[in-house]
Amino acid sequence: DVVQAGNYGKYLGYYRVQLKKGKVISSEYKLLKIEDGKSEDIPMKKKAxxxxxxxxxxxxxxxxxxxxxxxxxxxxxxxxxxxxxxxxxxxxxxxxxxxxxxxxxxxxxxxxxxxxxxxxxxxxxxxxxxxxxxxxxxxxxxxxxxxxxxxxxxxxxxxxxxxxxxxxxxxxxxxxxxxxxxxxxxxxxxxxxxxxxxxxxxxxxxxxxxxxxxxxxxxxxxxxxxxxxxxxxxxxxxxx
Incomplete structure (x- = not known):
């Protein structure tokens, strides 16, 4: 599958796949809106x-x-x-x-x-x-x-x-x-x-x-x- 979370960092793409015996039996994809004003993840910022x-x-x-x-x-x-x-x-x-x-x-x-x-x-x-x-x-x-x-x-x-x-x-x-x-x-x-x-x-x-x-x-x-x-x-x- 090809997934896309839009542009300009407005959304985070969430893709959930359920497998059974190595085969995909269900999948779910949705966009999670990134809210303004959230505190920074300091370890992630340091890595960036x-x-x-x-x-x-x-x-x-x-x-x-x-x-x-x-x-x-x-x-x-x-x-x-x-x-x-x-x-x-x-x-x-x-x-x-x-x-x-x-x-x-x-x-x-x-x-x-x-x-x-x-x-x-x-x-x-x-x-x-x-x-x-x-x-x-x-x-x-x-x-x-x-x-x-x-x-x-x-x-x-x-x-x-x-x-x-x-x-x-x-x-x-x-x-x-x-x-x-x-x-x-x-x-x-x-x-x-x-x-x-x-x-x-x-x-x-x-x-x-x-x-x-x-x-x-x-x-x-x-x-x-x-x-x-x-x-x-x-x-x-x-x-x-």
């Missing part, structure tokens, strides 16, 4: 601080000349990192996976990159037709309300009718061409694959790469010297 204050996290990987601001902009940086290192045709990153709003100009530490992307999701290659990509974007709109997926290598536009309902999604692959099967090799993180594409059967290939390390490599190698081009509206109206 050991990781947070690890000297290795303070290593500077690059000096960036300009601040990188905004969730969609930072998601676009991540998508470009995936595109570059996975050698894919296209790439996407969900805005919800961006957990800070700015990388300030100046030194960037490993710790700062983990604040931006604390998940270190595995990166996958999925072969998708244009209709498949539209379906993926439709699922993101259903889940998040608006533009959520930041693309690299292509752009898209959400078209709504007079009632504000989704009527179409326009795709522009620019100069990128599909393979002989009419499919593009698209790099996505494992969260997007399992959360957004769970209702359809898509085959994915593990790259052996992980999102945070790929982002560290990209920032180290490029220093973000050239601004990335955001290919969708930067001020989205989604949940983030």
């Amino acid at each position: 601080d050991e990781y947070i204050n690890n000297p290795a996290f303070n290593k500077v990987i690059a000096e960036i000349p300009n601040a990188a601001k905004g969730n969609i902009y930072l998601a676009t940086v991540m998508a470009n990192a995936y595109l570059n290192e996975c050698h894919a045709d296209l790439a996407i990153q969900n805005e919800g996976g961006v957990r800070i709003h700015e990388l300030p100009a100046g030194p960037v530490t490993i710790k700062k990159v983990y604040e931006l992307d604390p998940f270190d999701n595995s990166l996958l290659i999925v072969e998708m037709t244009p209709d498949d990509i539209k379906y993926l974007i439709e699922q993101s709109i259903k889940m998040q309300g608006d533009y959520d997926l930041a693309p690299a290598g292509f752009t898209y536009k959400i078209i709504r009718n007079e009632k504000g309902e989704l009527s179409d999604i326009e795709l522009d692959f620019m100069k990128t061409m599909p393979n002989k099967s009419g499919k593009f090799r698209i790099a996505i993180n494992s969260y997007v694959f399992f959360a957004y594409l769970k209702d359809r059967s898509f085959t994915s290939t593990e790259t052996g790469l992980y999102s945070t390390q790929v982002l560290i490599n990209y920032i180290r190698d490029t220093r973000l010297a050239e601004p990335v081009k955001v290919l969708i509206p930067e001020e989205s109206k989604g949940k983030y």
Whole structure:
């Protein structure tokens, strides 16, 4: 089973499984709301601080000349990192996976990159037709309300009718061409694959790469010297 406790630490996932002779005979899953104002677990905090204050996290990987601001902009940086290192045709990153709003100009530490992307999701290659990509974007709109997926290598536009309902999604692959099967090799993180594409059967290939390390490599190698081009509206109206 795949379980999910939402985001932003609002809930704790509780999963109870009953076994008999090695087989599951019943299961129960529920979300437990984390209440504000509860006292800290001191031993747990001490253990967490050991990781947070690890000297290795303070290593500077690059000096960036300009601040990188905004969730969609930072998601676009991540998508470009995936595109570059996975050698894919296209790439996407969900805005919800961006957990800070700015990388300030100046030194960037490993710790700062983990604040931006604390998940270190595995990166996958999925072969998708244009209709498949539209379906993926439709699922993101259903889940998040608006533009959520930041693309690299292509752009898209959400078209709504007079009632504000989704009527179409326009795709522009620019100069990128599909393979002989009419499919593009698209790099996505494992969260997007399992959360957004769970209702359809898509085959994915593990790259052996992980999102945070790929982002560290990209920032180290490029220093973000050239601004990335955001290919969708930067001020989205989604949940983030």
